[in-house]
Amino acid sequence: MRAFLLFVCIIFVLTYSATGQANNCENVGFENGTMDGWIITNGNFTPTTATIYSGEVGGTTENEHIILKRTAGNDPIIKVENIPMVAPGSDYSIRIGNTGHGGKFSRIKKIIPISADNTLFQFRFAVVLQDDGTTHQDFEKPGFNVKIYDRNGADISCGYYDVQLQQASVINDFKKQGFYQYRNWTTVAMDLRNYVGQNITVEITAHGCVRKGHIGYAYFDANCEKSEIDLVSSCPDANGKITFNAPAGFEKYLWSNGDTTSTTKIKADVGDKVWVKMIPFNSLSNSCDLRLDYTVEDKKAKSSFSKNICEGETYNFEGTNYSMTGSYVKTLKQTGTTCDSIVTLNLKVIPLSTAVKNVRLCEGESYNLAGTTYNTTGIFTKRINNTPCDSVITLDLKINPIARYNHSETICEGKSLKVGNLVYNTTGNYSTTIKRTNQCDSIVTTALIVQPRFEISIPNDRAVIEKGENVSLNMIVNPSGTYQYLWNHKESLSCVSCINPVSTPSVTTNYNVVVTPVNGLCPQTKTAMVIVSCGVWLPDAFTPNSDGMNDIFYIYSTKCVKQITEFQVYDRWGELLFRDQNFQASDPTHGWDGMYKGKLVLPDTYNYKISATYRDGEIGIFSGAINLMY
Numbered sequence: 001m002r003a004f005l006l007f008v009c010i011i012f013v014l015t016y017s018a019t020g021q022a023n024n025c026e027n028v029g030f031e032n033g034t035m036d037g038w039i040i041t042n043g044n045f046t047p048t049t050a051t052i053y054s055g056e057v058g059g060t061t062e063n064e065h066i067i068l069k070r071t072a073g074n075d076p077i078i079k080v081e082n083i084p085m086v087a088p089g090s091d092y093s094i095r096i097g098n099t100g101h102g103g104k105f106s107r108i109k110k111i112i113p114i115s116a117d118n119t120l121f122q123f124r125f126a127v128v129l130q131d132d133g134t135t136h137q138d139f140e141k142p143g144f145n146v147k148i149y150d151r152n153g154a155d156i157s158c159g160y161y162d163v164q165l166q167q168a169s170v171i172n173d174f175k176k177q178g179f180y181q182y183r184n185w186t187t188v189a190m191d192l193r194n195y196v197g198q199n200i201t202v203e204i205t206a207h208g209c210v211r212k213g214h215i216g217y218a219y220f221d222a223n224c225e226k227s228e229i230d231l232v233s234s235c236p237d238a239n240g241k242i243t244f245n246a247p248a249g250f251e252k253y254l255w256s257n258g259d260t261t262s263t264t265k266i267k268a269d270v271g272d273k274v275w276v277k278m279i280p281f282n283s284l285s286n287s288c289d290l291r292l293d294y295t296v297e298d299k300k301a302k303s304s305f306s307k308n309i310c311e312g313e314t315y316n317f318e319g320t321n322y323s324m325t326g327s328y329v330k331t332l333k334q335t336g337t338t339c340d341s342i343v344t345l346n347l348k349v350i351p352l353s354t355a356v357k358n359v360r361l362c363e364g365e366s367y368n369l370a371g372t373t374y375n376t377t378g379i380f381t382k383r384i385n386n387t388p389c390d391s392v393i394t395l396d397l398k399i400n401p402i403a404r405y406n407h408s409e410t411i412c413e414g415k416s417l418k419v420g421n422l423v424y425n426t427t428g429n430y431s432t433t434i435k436r437t438n439q440c441d442s443i444v445t446t447a448l449i450v451q452p453r454f455e456i457s458i459p460n461d462r463a464v465i466e467k468g469e470n471v472s473l474n475m476i477v478n479p480s481g482t483y484q485y486l487w488n489h490k491e492s493l494s495c496v497s498c499i500n501p502v503s504t505p506s507v508t509t510n511y512n513v514v515v516t517p518v519n520g521l522c523p524q525t526k527t528a529m530v531i532v533s534c535g536v537w538l539p540d541a542f543t544p545n546s547d548g549m550n551d552i553f554y555i556y557s558t559k560c561v562k563q564i565t566e567f568q569v570y571d572r573w574g575e576l577l578f579r580d581q582n583f584q585a586s587d588p589t590h591g592w593d594g595m596y597k598g599k600l601v602l603p604d605t606y607n608y609k610i611s612a613t614y615r616d617g618e619i620g621i622f623s624g625a626i627n628l629m630y
Contacts, residue, residue: 024112024113024114024115024118025112025118025223025224028110028112028222028223028224029090029092029093029221029222029223030067030092030093030094030221031091031092032092033067033069033091033092034067035065035067035094035108037110038108038109038110039058039108039109039110040058040059040060040065040107040108041056041057041058041059041106041107041108041109042056042057042059042060042061042064042065042104042105042106042107043055043056043057043104043105043107044103044104044105045103045105045207045210048139049137049139050139051139051140051143051164051207051210053105053205053207056107060106061104062098062100062104063098063099064096064097064098064104064106065094065095065096065106065108066094066095067092067093067094068085068086068092068093068094068095068219069086069091069092070086070090070091070092070353072084072085072086073085073355073356073357074355074357075126075128075182075219077128077177077180078128078177078180078182079177080175080177081175081184082355082370082384082391082393083126083128083182083184083185083219084126084185084353084355084391085219086219086221087124087126087185087219087221088185088353088386088389088391089350089353089389090124090221092221093124093219093220093221094108094219094220094221095217095218095219095220096108096204096205096206096217096218096220097206097207097208097215097216097217097218098208098215098216098217099215099217100215101208101212101213101215102130102142102207102208102209102210102211102212102213102214102215102216103208103209103210103211103212104207104208105205105206105207106205106206106207106217107203107204107205107206108203108204108220109201109202109203109204110201110202111200111201111202112199112200112201112202112224113198113199114192114195114196114197114198114199114200115196115197116196116226117224117226118192118224118225118226119191119192119193119195119196119226119227120189120190120191120192120224120225120226120227120247120290121148121189121190121192121200121222121224121225122187122188122189122190122222122223122224122225123146123187123188123202123220123221123222123223124185124186124187124188124220124221124222125144125146125183125185125186125188125204125218125219125220125221126182126183126184126185126186126218126219127144127163127182127183127206127216127217127218127219128180128181128182128215128216128217128218129141129142129143129144129163129165129171129174129180129181129182129215129216130142130180130208130209130214130215130216131165131179131180131181131214132179132209132213132214133167133168133179134167134168136167136209136210136211136214138164138165138166138167139164139210140209140210140211141164141165141166141209141214142164142165142207142208142209142214142215142216143162143163143164143165143206143207143216144161144162144163144164144205144206144207144216144218145161145162145163145203145205145206146159146160146161146162146188146203146204147159147160147162147203147204147205148160148190148200148201148202148203149200149201149203150195150198150199150200150201151198151199151200156190156192156195156200157190158188158189158190158191159188159190159200161188165181171183173186179214185219189290191227191290192227193227202222204218204220206218225247227247227290227292228247228292228294229244229245229246229274229276229292229294230244230245230246230303230304230305230306231243231244231245231294231303231305232244232245232263232303232305232343236267236268237265239267240267241265241266241267241268242265242266242267242268242296243263243264243265244263244264244265244266244274244276245262245263245305246262246276246278246292247278247292248262248307248308250262250278250279250290251279252278252279253276253277253278253279254276254277254279255274255275255276256273256274256275256276264276268296269296270296270297271295271296272295272296273293273294273295273296274293274294274295274296275291275292275293275294276291276292277289277290277291278290278291278292302341302342302343303341303342303343303344304343304344304345304346305343305344305345305346306345306346306347306348307345307346307347307348308347308348308349308350309323309347309348309349309350310349310350310352310389310390311349311350311351311352311389312352313349315345315347317330317345317347318330318332318343322345322347323349324347324349325347325348325349326347327344327345327346327347328344328345328347329342329343329344329345330342330343330345331343350389351389352389352390352391352392353386353389353390353391353392354391354392354393354394355391355392355393355394356393356394356396357369357393357394357395357396358396359395359396359397359398360398360400361375361397361398361399361400362399362400362402362440362441363399363400363401363402363440364402365399367395367397369382369393369395370382370384370393374395374397375399376397376399377397377398377399378397379394379395379396379397380395380397381393381394381395382394382395400440401440402440402441402442402443403440403441403442403443404442404443404444404445405442405443405444405445406444406445406447407444407445407446407447408446408447408448408449409446409447409448409449410448410449410450410451410521411425411448411449411450411451412450412451412453412521412522413450413451413452413453413522414453417446417448419432419434419444419446420432420433420434420435420444421434424446424448425450426448426450427448427450428448429445429446429447429448430445430446430448431443431444431445431446432444432445432446451517451519451521451522453522453524454477454478454479454481454483454515454517454524455477455478456475456476456477456513456515456524456526457475457476457478457526458473458474458475458476458526458528459474459476460472460473460474460528461526461527461528461529462528462529462531462556463503463528463529463530463531464530464531464533464537464556464557464558464586465530465531465532465558466532466533466534466558466559466560467506467532469504470502470503470504471502471503471530472500472501472502472503473493473500473501473502473503473511473513473528473530474500475499475500475513475515475526477499477515481517481518482518483499483515483516483517483518484497484515484516484517484518485497485498485499485513485514485515486513486514486516487501487511487512487513488511488512488513489505489509489511492504492505492506492509493511503530505530506532507532508529508530508531508532508533508537509529509530509532510527510528510529511527511528511529511530512525512526512527513525513526513527513528531556531558532558533558534558534560534561534614535557535558535560535561535612535620535622536555536556536557536561536564536585536610536612536620536622537555537556537557538553538555538556538608538610538622538624538626539553539626540626540627541626541627541628541629542594542626542627542628542629543628543629543630544593544594544595544600544628544630545630551593552588552591552592552593553569553591553592553593553608553626553628554586554587554588554590554591554592555567555585555586555590555591555610556585556586557585557586557612559615560614560615560616561585561612561613561614561615561620562612562613562614562615563582563583563584563585563612563613564580564581564582564583564584564585564590564610564611564612564613565581565582565611565612565613565619566579566580566581566582566609566610566611567579567580567581567583567590567592567608567610568608568609568610569592569607569608569626570606570607570608570609571601571604571606571607572604572605572606572607577592577596577601577606578592578596585612594628601628602628603627603628603629603630604627604628605625605626605627605628606625606626606628607623607624607625607626608623608624608625609621609622609623610622610623
């Protein structure tokens with residue numbers, strides 16, 4: 001993990017104090033709702049072995065600098081905890097960085113003159129960085145940088161913070177959600193009393209990965225205060241004690257008298273030294289702890305101090321409770337002294353941070369809001385304990401039902417039915433969950449029936465007759481049962497709707513029959529050929545694949561052929577592959593099975609030559625080609 005922290009003072013204080021802000025810090029926290037007074041730039045990276053910014057130009061692009069109002073809600077990416085897009089207690093903050101892709105850096109810069117009235121500078125940030133895992137090198141990954149430096153360009157103590165993702169590690173004080181590492185709102189305080197009369201420069205940079213695929217952005221806010229100890233009254237009370245107030249927003253306090261609260265009472269005389277040490281929340285460096293000193297001066301008749309409280313709280317000021325923002329003046333009578341004092345209380349009531357979350361879930365899902373799980377439609381209100389003031393989140397939750405659909409389907413044996421991404425091919429009842437983009441899943445219930453297959457055969461499907469003869473087309477259907485039959489060429493058939501019609505064609509005819517079960521589903525077709533000829537007839541192709549169908553290339557003939565004198569088959573180069581002599585036609589035992597020298601030949605076109613003797617003594621010579629296919 002790479003995390004450069006040179007004197008960084010990180011304070012987890014979710015508050016914004018507007019007291020003591022001088023004109024020379026105008027709009028430092030974007031309280032005008034604009035970027036006035038800030039320098040806005042963006043740029044690219046120089047290809048190298050380190051993260052080097054280049055091509056910086058003025059202005060913004062692709063919404064890389066956005067002013068956000070308190071009503072903006074929470075960061076839309078991080079869900080495991082709420083990251084307000086505006087610093088808690090603030091009205092405005094800025095988001096810097098490209099939220100769509102990497103390859104760019106975004107920067108804001110402001111020059112602040114330091115006077116005695118703004119020596120305590122506080123800034124807040126929250127960061128979201130997208131991790132690519134181990135694909136990128138460290139210097140190519142998203143990062144975030146804070147740099148605060150003096151007029152000579154030297155970094156100011158507690159004003160430098162630089163983080164960048166690294167492979168297979170999580171940055172210190174960051175948390176992880178999936179491929180994102182993030183840090184919730186963090187407050188950093190800087191003591192600038194040594195820079196009074198000088199200008200300092202505040203520079204904030206956020207960037208995605210160098211290769212443009214992963215994002216990096218941050219939210220930022222700031223304010224100026226005075227580094228001093230306030231007196232509630234310059235006059236001591238009846239016991240001779242003076243009440244001292246330290247600046248708010250620190251985790252621990254230690255006064256010179258041993259008290260550990262932000263306010264203490266000390267019995268002190270003119271010239272006495274009073275000091276307080278203030279330790280930031282989750283301080284990462286002891287060098288950033290602040291110490292303020294006060295030398296008791298002559299009694300003053302008037303004084304004022306400021307106090308921040310949360311909505312719903314009260315503050316007791318010398319016996320009177322106050323709960324509304326305003327300035328309240330009291331004259332304090334000091335018993336046993338002549339030093340009455342007029343004290344002004346500047347009270348600010350910080351409203352509760354409110355937000356509304358609209359969440360839409362699917363049936364069976366639940367949503368966790370600050371430790372409470374919800375799984376029913378409704379509006380729920382949750383109070384979140386934050387520092388310094390609580391926040392109230394209203395959850396508008398709607399549970400959308402899962403879509404359900406029932407249907408029945410019938411398919412033929414050997415076919416399949418696809419439902420969603422699943423395929424079914426057997427009879428049964430099935431429930432299929434279908435994922436839908438940006439919608440709830442749907443559940444489809446399917447009642448599937450698979451219609452069994454039946455077999456059709458016509459033993460004399462290659463019948464050869466002479467003109468004027470007839471032949472019965474004897475069909476066999478297995479399993480037996482009730483079927484419907486429909487033959488074509490009714491002009492030459494004795495019946496077009498029976499199982500065994502008699503064929504009397506005048507020319508060679510192909511007969512097709514459609515056999516349909518009584519339910520009308522999954523019909524099948526079978527073909528038979530009746531050859532009307534005096535001579536020989538051969539098919540155009542045969543398939544010697546041992547499936548029992550068209551495995552043998554043999555000769556058909558009519559009754560006028562007495563015998564086949566010679567039957568020869570050659571390959572395309574003229575080599576003799578098969579020969580048979582003096583046999584009766586229409587006999588598969590005298591056909592060619594596609595073998596040559598004990599091996600099945602390759603698919604190809606082969607030539608044949610046939611010599612036949614007719615019953616009248618004439619000799620007929622026939623030749624042609626046969627396609628052998630597997």
